Amino acid sequence: MEPVEVTYHHEEGTWWAESDQMPGFSAWGKVLSSVQASVAEEFSDRFDSSARPLVERDDSGTVLLRRPSSVRSGPIA
Secondary structure, three states, rough: OEEEEEEEEEEEEEEEEEOOOOOOOOOEEEOOOHHHHHHHHHHHHOOOOOOOOOOEEEOOOOOEEEEEOOOOOOOOO
8 A cells, every 4th residue: 555655844943744645634843753653643533544554754855754554653552
């Protein structure tokens, strides 16, 4: 299955994220990790994360994180 791609932007001390595959979604925050946590939560709410990978990039196109279907985000139970 095609990956969900998220792009992160940083300007004037604020990070935000957007994705064409998650219409209507946006997240913002002062630190990247909090925005990434919002992305991970929205991704798991919208998609079967065991079947669809998530690719996170900055606005230059550099891959920040690639989560294959076998990798889960969040606390270990």
